[in-house]
Amino acid sequence: MKDFLEECIADRDFFENDSDDEQKILSKALSRVLPKIIENELTPRQSICLRLFYVHGKTQTEIARELKLSQPTVSRHINTARAIVNKILGYCLYSVKKANEQWLKIE
Numbered sequence: 001m002k003d004f005l006e007e008c009i010a011d012r013d014f015f016e017n018d019s020d021d022e023q024k025i026l027s028k029a030l031s032r033v034l035p036k037i038i039e040n041e042l043t044p045r046q047s048i049c050l051r052l053f054y055v056h057g058k059t060q061t062e063i064a065r066e067l068k069l070s071q072p073t074v075s076r077h078i079n080t081a082r083a084i085v086n087k088i089l090g091y092c093l094y095s096v097k098k099a100n101e102q103w104l105k106i107e
Contacts, residue, residue, distance in 0.1 A: 005034075005054070005085045029096045030089065037088050038081075045069075046081035053078050 038047050048067065052058045060078065064071040 003082070003086055005082050005089065026093060026096055029092060033092050034085070034089070037085050041084055041088060042081050043077075046077045046084075049074050049077040050081040050085075 038050060042050065045067075049063055052063045052066070053060070058066070060071050060074045063069075064074045067074070069077075
């Protein structure tokens with residue numbers, strides 16, 4: 001499975017490498033839906049671990065210390081959250097691509 005989350009967060013320009021309108025549409029769609037996925041589809045622990053890891057750049061060991069969890073527990077939270085986010089982002093990207101294809105046919 002493609003790791004949309006990793007690519008999205010690690011490379012803010014992931015979808016901006018190409019000036020194609022479709023890529024810009026995908027980028028905007030992802031930037032709008034990702035916070036909603038994190039807020040509504042993850043447990044509070046998964047959300048916190050994911051944000052600390054990706055947004056704040058903390059290691060799993062640092063997160064474990066901060067949250068008073070074991071490092072393997074933090075790892076499980078991050079991996080589960082990543083799987084959930086990637087699954088939903090995959091569906092979102094598919095939907096946006098299909099809608100964009102239909103829109104382009106109409107023009």
